[in-house]
Amino acid sequence: LIYAHDTCRVIECLTSLPKGTIRSLLFDELCPEIVRMSKSKYARFFVTKMLKNGSAAQRNIIINAFRGHCVSLMRIQWAAEVLETAYNDYANAEQRSNIVSEFYGKEYLLFKVVGIRIGYCLFQDESLKVVTLKDILEKDPAKKAVIIKNLEELLKDIVPK
Known part of the structure; x- marks a missing residue:
């Protein structure tokens, strides 16, 4: 669901809610897909939202998930934007x-x-x-x-x- 445009927007809205439990549940479910989502045209917005609205521990998990994939992420325009945001704002x-x-x-x-x-x-x-x-x-x-x-x-x- 996270890779489709419309459902990705719905999931993004859920991450912006003040209740951290929904955000945590979504993050736990989608955590294994972080690198793949970063390369996706639409799912990358979820990763960016989690960097912005997630806890410090969640940010560290996202940034550490990029280990070993940074060069391949930089070769893809959308993934490069996510990596740049993580590097400049949160790492x-x-x-x-x-x-x-x-x-x-x-x-x-x-x-x-x-x-x-x-x-x-x-x-x-x-x-x-x-x-x-x-x-x-x-x-x-x-x-x-x-x-x-x-x-x-x-x-x-x-x-x-």
């Missing part, structure tokens, strides 16, 4: 780092680099710091060419000519 620093790291190459889909966990990492001074591309390249400078090649190929696919 925390670790989630943003995880999303961005997927674009560096397939080896970063697991969000790990040898010796560094993408996202947050504990350094010698025991402070929590978000790992950046600069940190990755300092750890392994040989990865620079591979990362640039992956980003270039992705941008050629995503950016309209």
Whole structure:
């Protein structure tokens, strides 16, 4: 039902109601379909509404569901809009780092680099710091060419000519 235009609008209206129980029940039922709904012309609005009206835990579930799918989501116009909303408006620093790291190459889909966990990492001074591309390249400078090649190929696919 969520993939049809008219029923999707009805479900969207239900998520906007002040009663959280209806929203929670809908979310629990549709949770396994988050990535697929994000790629849909109409169902993506439900995902966007849940980002806006859902609880912090529900937002985290949605953003974490995108793990491993960010590159494929960016290739689809509607899904890219959902991912952009999640990234810009609702993702925390670790989630943003995880999303961005997927674009560096397939080896970063697991969000790990040898010796560094993408996202947050504990350094010698025991402070929590978000790992950046600069940190990755300092750890392994040989990865620079591979990362640039992956980003270039992705941008050629995503950016309209």
